[in-house]
Amino acid sequence: MKRLISLLLLLLTVIPLLSACHGAKALPTFEIPAEFDENAHYEITFWAKNDTNKSQTNIYHKAIEDFQAIYPNITVNLRLYTDYGKIYNDVITNISTQTTPNVCITYPDHIATYLTGNNVVVPLDALLTDEKYGLGGEKVKFDAPKKDELVPKFLDECMIGGHCYALPYMRSTEALFINKTYVEALGYTLPEKITWDFVWEVSDAATAKNEDGTYKVNGQKVMIPFIYKSTDNMMIQMLKQKGADYSTENGDILLFGDETKELLRTVADHVALGSFSTFKISSYPANFLNAGQCIFAIDSTAGSTWMGPKAPLLDISEDALVDFECVVTEIPQFDPDHPQMISQGPSVCVFNKKDGGEVLASWLFTQFLLTNGVQIPYSETEGYVPVTTKAQNDPAYTEYLSHVGEESEQYYSLKLDAVRLFLDHVDDTFVTPVFNGSASLRDAAGSLIENTTKSVRRKETVDDSYFDTMFANTRSQYHLDQIRLSSGERKELGALPETAAALLISLAAVWVLIALWFVLKKLRAKGKA
């Protein structure tokens, strides 16, 4: 009997040890606490991005101050970044040491990678609708929006593998900022709906030079008629407008098709003429536009406060500014009657922690970021749109949008035009599928345009063979052939490898033998007795 008890004790000790070792670093699945303990003190960290815009920093600070006044037992520590990529890198680094922030501004593409860790990001499905602490729940101590007050399209963008892993924070799209004065000086009239053909044609015309080497259109030595800020968006939107493939929801990579080649050929042709360049190669489109050295600049609507000679934010000296009429329209289209443009902008995710109370404190702060007091002022700092109908329909916001023709910083006309443009086209926006690896695919899409542009500038031969080689290299560089679905999704992996099957069978056999030995021993002992 003593032996039996010893054996059972041994097994009880060993089995938990083995299972604990296997998942030693995994956090427990988050369960919503029955009550939020307001007597406990919680210190949470919030990693945020500001567009090197002091007003945004001030809004974050005020939001934290206001939130802490409501929940004095929660302290929020803000860490500011100026680059989403850096946030992403730091989160990845901190996952293994369980030192992620509590709340983080990020992109769904990035969250899909965070999800490869075990229970790293808190799924928000239950939290969204929890009666007590859900969005606008009965125990939430501020005027939070209800779930149905979030713009459904924006909330859908935070779904990964059938679960909600983030809340939208701000939304924007891309827009085309145009030097109308120069377009007309070149003998063109801006059409109501702008096509890619129009942009290319005017851009090519703007490369004409005087005998002294200056450009005819601006009399300067520098003119890059068309500059695109985000070439990943450029490729993604062009493909979408063409109805061409990019990826499936399941993470199948379809970027490297004939349509992509065709688009790259067009890009190459215009780079060769000197009519197109990119931010990564030439610098900020706004700077060239404002200096009269660019005619078409495509950037986020959130960058509208930097666009135009009267822009409230400037990155060039006053004496470099050129006066011209600047207008903003939707990005160029292949089929102007069915416009398509990307929906983008930051979202907020909550990271899991051992203490459920700490996670709940993080969730409450996340909710606070969606209140009108944060949404409206933050959206006004740049050409962003609030993500809740509660904020969009707030009289303060509609009043803000009603200002026309004022050139003050708050009511800068191009910014308001850009915001109205987005609000008018929310139904024409789209997002690309999110999966573990979608961030890499996005980078790869942009790199195709960047590399083609560089190669043309470097006088390399850009032909079919060039594209085939570039496609193969890009697949390999961005590991696009190794993409796996993110957690939460199940994928048929096929039969178990023979070696693994053999190992499992051996283990089972050993356990069976141990059990047999034990039973036989007991029977012998009984026989002797």
Place this chain on the structure above:
Amino acid sequence: MKKIVALMLVLCTAVCLFACSAPEKSEGTMYYADYVAAALDTEVTIETYVQAKQGWWEKEGVGGVATFYTQDKEGAYFLYDMPCSKEDYDKLVPGTKIKVKGFKSEWKGEVEIIDATYEIEKGSFIAQAFDVTSILANQDELVKHQNEFVTFKGMTVEKITDKDGNEAAFLYNWDGSGEEGNDLYFNVSLDGKTYNFTVESYLCGKDTDVYKAVKELKVGDKIDLEGFLYWYDSANPHITAVKAAA
């Protein structure tokens, strides 16, 4: 005979002098003058010595990248986002000689080498700071020393204004939107002209002496500075050391 000996001595001296002034370059690498003359977007191959480096970042597709301030006896080269492993990054300490092949590029006036590959070679060189105080107001002259390790002497700290109109001796980020750990921006003047200098946080982070020293500056302080002559439309030095003016 004496004349022949004298002539030989002169020749020997001249050869030695030439050898001393012209740094050795291995086959296929450019002299600095050739690099300066090379057109943008053309391939360049140079030999240079690491003087300082910004942080190393993981970058998909290439493993990781880092930006290096490099210089030889002739001039300086800024290697932007050069792909390198973390292991190599740790080896590329100041003084390390490298052969670099990449493309000459320009970004807001800053001439740099991008898409570069490198080989570590034998050799070491640390540049002494070149005093550019007297040519600071002459951008045409100053730009010839772009990216070099330089010194500025007897500068006066001037106020800098953030976006809200608040005045300070330095700002976190260009408009004051940042916080501890972000770049520091501050103004200094000489002979009535004001210049904007930066402590680039990826080069000198918040725990470095220069970062701490700049935070202690007061308007009116007289200071000497050292740093790399980075360019952003105009000279925008990345400062690595600050001390009270001698």
